[in-house]
Amino acid sequence: MSLPEPTVSQLAAPVSSVWGVGEERAKLLARLDIFTIEDLLLHKPRRYEDRRKFLPIRDLKPDEAATVRGKIIAAGIKCFKKGMRAMFECVFDDGTARLHCRWWQAQSWMPDWYVVGREFLIFGKLDDDKKPRTFTHPETELVEPGDDEFIHVNRIVPVHPLTEGLTARVMRSLIWRALEKFEKEIAEPDIKLDLKIFPERSNAVRMIHFPEELTDVEIARQRLALDEYVALQFQIQSRRKKFEALSKALPCSGDNRLMKPFLAALGFKLTAAQTNVLKEIRADMSGKHPMRRLLQGDVGSGKTAVAACSALMALESGFNVALMAPTEILAEQHFRNFTKWFEPLGVKVALQTGSRKSGEDGGLQMEDGKRVRPSILNSPSSIFVGTHALFTAGFDLPKLGLVIIDEQHKFGVAQRETLVRKGNYPHLLVMTATPIPRTLGLTLYGDLDVSTIDEMPGGRGAIKTFVRTTEKLPKVFDFIREKISGGRQAYIVYPRVEVADTDKDIKAVTKEFENVQRALNGFKIGLLHGRIKPAEKEKTMADFRSNKIQALVATSLIEVGVDVPNATVMLIENAEHFGLAQLHQLRGRIGRGAHESFCILVSDAQHPEAQARLKILEETNDGFKIAEADLKLRGPGELLGQQQSGLPNLRFGNLAEDLNLIRQARELVAKILQSGR
Ligand code: ADP
Ligand code: MG
16 A cells, blocks of 8 residues: 655666756755756755846835846945945946846956856845845846746746855756756656645646746645645555554453542532543543554643543552553652552552663662662552653563553653553553644644643632743742742743853853742742752652742753642743743643633833734634744744654645645545555
């Protein structure tokens, strides 16, 4: 079973088979990741110029980029003062007016290139409305009178990403030639597309480079993006199919004998959303194939309780459970919760993190510091809580029925795969508190079914968010002092551990800690960051939980999962240095109890985009809306963080925009796979 190859082998030929590409140019093209003819044909233009008619220089306006066509009437290097760097300037004339173009750093090739009498196309924007009319650092293209005029002028032309030594004009010519010769080799993949809506693939490739109208560009892009998504979905869905054919599910539906007393002792009633999700999970765990489910829910929506119930189903069925968290703090928090919940039910809970290693006897550490004897590994119905250390080499959990991964975006897709291979295809529940925009969900987790908790437990105080400048900090600290005096607690977050020489303006916890102590004197302040020893970290967290510490000065280390309902203030300085999703996560640390909570984002950022981003947080508490906005503003790589390895390499697809295309691709591929081809 395979997707009909969208291309045939001719297109896989080296790019040197295009006329005009010799050894030298092939090397330059390789710098742009262009190795084959197909790579060249799919080299996406970075912008377009409408060269059907040129604007007279006389009519140029300061705020509008435009292309003009003019002859050089004067050119040369200018030095204003001794010792200053040289500037290169040339003057163009198009018969209506003159245009001065300047480059602040004269390059040695310029005098030989910008020669009086030569004709150029010049793309740029007037510096201001003063005379002489001036472009600074415009893009230019030499007009060569000759045979391929129709490629470079009198039409909408593409301007491609370039590299030094390769001009826009050469690139355009190469692509034109490649199209002329190989266009008919671009095969239509057999995916039953409605060709009334989408152009044929070969047509789309031509249109993306040489559109008749500018509106053609987006149509062509969509077609080419769809092909990318189809290929991607094909990978995802056939992997899942293969997996299902391979693996039989362990029966883990449970019999409620632990669940009943657990729910009775829990102290709250599950929300309707939590109950619904549990129904889906139970159906999965009693199904034919091992569960592969992503559970998403905004911070504080109660995913841990859902995880606990799922664990109980497996435990009741006589299987062990592994729960993996991304940090030690979180693993320990889960360990504490699960110990509190499960020990009374007679279920053993064990902890395994990097700093609390299993002993030589293969045992695991318990909360009271005692080692678990290896016998626990053989007795049924245990839950193992830990970081990725849980799955380090040589440590195979026996009778593993369910693996739960919390905050999974920190792990990466490949890791997830190897993880569940360890056991006998246990059920897998992945939990994420970073709401993932639908497009990313379908792309990254297309092989997982998705459940969403879309309701917050009741009885929570509201969270108010404010953006303030540093000028207001004294007032902010007065406010925090007032809240702490009233019995509440606060988080105070800075981007850095230590002040960096290169960026003295970015505040760091180690330095600010003293300032905070001064500002909040009389109260106990804790310090938390990645370079503090685990034992000390744990002690600080324990003191914060029991309100021995009133304010915690921390890095974004506390971003995920930490749960202290009495903390109602979150102050984040240099807020512009955090991603939106990250700020939302941080804000999720408050608003967990009945008291009203306050998130104060402090930033002096002048940039309108930075201000717009912070404003989004002021306006909404909805994690999905924030994630969508973040995706649009920063792109998927930034949104997911560096650790994310699973992002596909898309030339035409735009994950911030293409939900509909991804959905279509998904359906098309599902149909193809169903028909069993
Ligand atoms: P998250 O989804 O961010 O992991 P948690 O599972 O940490 O959220 O839950 C946040 C808080 O809400 C915890 O203190 C938890 O005990 C509480 N909680 C969970 N479910 C409910 C519920 N149905 N009603 C009331 N409180 C709940
Ligand atoms: Mg959580």
